[in-house]
Amino acid sequence: MKTKTLMLVLAAGCVSASAGLALAQNTTPATPPAPAPQKKELQKSPGGPVKVEPKTPPVAAPPVKAEKGGGPSEAEMQAWMAASMPGEHHKHLDAIVGSWTADTKFWMNGPDAPADRSMGVMINSWTLDGRFVRHEYTGSSMNMPFRGVGYMGYDNIAKAYTGMWMDTMSTNMMTHQGQCDADHKVFTMTGEFKDPMGKMIKSREVITLVDKDTHTMFMYHTEPGGKEMKVGEIIYKRTTPENAAKVLKEMEAAGAAKGALDKGKDAKTEIEKKAKEAAEKIKNGK
Numbered sequence: 001m002k003t004k005t006l007m008l009v010l011a012a013g014c015v016s017a018s019a020g021l022a023l024a025q026n027t028t029p030a031t032p033p034a035p036a037p038q039k040k041e042l043q044k045s046p047g048g049p050v051k052v053e054p055k056t057p058p059v060a061a062p063p064v065k066a067e068k069g070g071g072p073s074e075a076e077m078q079a080w081m082a083a084s085m086p087g088e089h090h091k092h093l094d095a096i097v098g099s100w101t102a103d104t105k106f107w108m109n110g111p112d113a114p115a116d117r118s119m120g121v122m123i124n125s126w127t128l129d130g131r132f133v134r135h136e137y138t139g140s141s142m143n144m145p146f147r148g149v150g151y152m153g154y155d156n157i158a159k160a161y162t163g164m165w166m167d168t169m170s171t172n173m174m175t176h177q178g179q180c181d182a183d184h185k186v187f188t189m190t191g192e193f194k195d196p197m198g199k200m201i202k203s204r205e206v207i208t209l210v211d212k213d214t215h216t217m218f219m220y221h222t223e224p225g226g227k228e229m230k231v232g233e234i235i236y237k238r239t240t241p242e243n244a245a246k247v248l249k250e251m252e253a254a255g256a257a258k259g260a261l262d263k264g265k266d267a268k269t270e271i272e273k274k275a276k277e278a279a280e281k282i283k284n285g286k
Contacts, residue, residue, distance in 0.1 A: 082156070086130045089154035089161070092184040093133050095209050096152075097124045099244040100236040102139060107231055116142055119251070121244045122236060127151075138248055141169060163189055163205075176205060185209045199224055213238040 072080070102120040107113060120139020127134045132153040139146050148167030155162050155177075163176040178189035187207040195201050202222040209215045219232040239247070 085156075087154075087156065089156075089180075090130055092180060093152060093154070095212065096207075096215055096236075097126060097133060099123055099239050099241045101239050101244070101247060102137070103235045103237075104139065104141075105233050106141065107229075108142070111229055118146075119247075120146070121247050121251075123244065135165075137167070139251070161187055161189065174203070176203065178205075202228075204228070 100122040102122050103117075104120060105115040105117050107115050118140045120137055123136045125134050125136075126132070132151045135148070135150040135152070137146075137148040137150075146168055148165060150163060150165035152161065152163040154160070158177070160177045160179060165174045165176075166172075172193060174191060174193050176189035176191040178187060180187045185208065189205045189207070190203065192200055192202045204220040204222075206218045206220075207215060208218075215236050217232075217234045217236070218230065220228050221231045222228040
């Protein structure tokens with residue numbers, strides 16, 4: 001509310017400043033019509049009659065309009081205010097706000113190869129007074145820790161849903177734009193990005209609100225001159241913040257255990273390697 005009030009005060013200040021600027025730039029008011037002649041009256045005094053001049057009624061100054069380039073008009077200010085406020089399209093995103101478990105599948109080596117499957121947790125929350133939904137994902141990918149952050153909102157000027165995404169598997173920032181269906185249940189977002197080999201990849205994401213506790217995201221990529229292929233799918237199930245925290249702890253413990261196991265395997269391999277080298281030296285009489 002404070003932000004809205006401040007913006008209104010600033011808007012009013014802009015309009016007042018524009019009017020003052022117009023006056024300073026040789027804006028000449030119209031000459032007021034001459035008042036009708038009035039009879040001069042005589043006022044008696046001890047020294048004789050005294051002439052009394054009739055009073056001229058005050059004339060209101062004409063309204064001053066801001067000249068071209070002197071600042072935004074009232075219509076422009078109203079348009080900016082309307083464009084800055086969240087509306088009904090933003091409310092449709094409320095369905096994905098909350099804590100979610102994520103069952104993910106990604107096809108890194110083509111649709112015919114086995115999928116890389118993992119679990120994760122997504123926390124979606126409103127930010128900037130209901131203008132954007134912030135995504136915060138924690139999970140794993142290809143047996144490595146994976147984290148991602150993104151935002152989704154609705155652009156009142158472009159009249160489209162917009163999204164952006166960043167994660168620990170890349171240094172680029174992916175952006176998407178799209179629309180939802182008439183029932184506000186299916187959001188189709190499109191964009192493109194450059195892969196490490198320099199190819200421009202077209203991307204399409206389809207987010208479907210299955211019910212109040214389930215939504216899905218299917219991802220498709222199209223390489224230059226190729227056909228669109230499904231590269232990933234995520235099934236989100238609503239959970240409580242407490243359970244989401246528990247899942248994250250379990251994932252952290254599992255990651256630590258796997259790390260210890262991998263270190264043990266590496267140590268075992270190194271021991272076997274040294275033992276083999278020692279046996280070769282003995283065999284060769286060294």
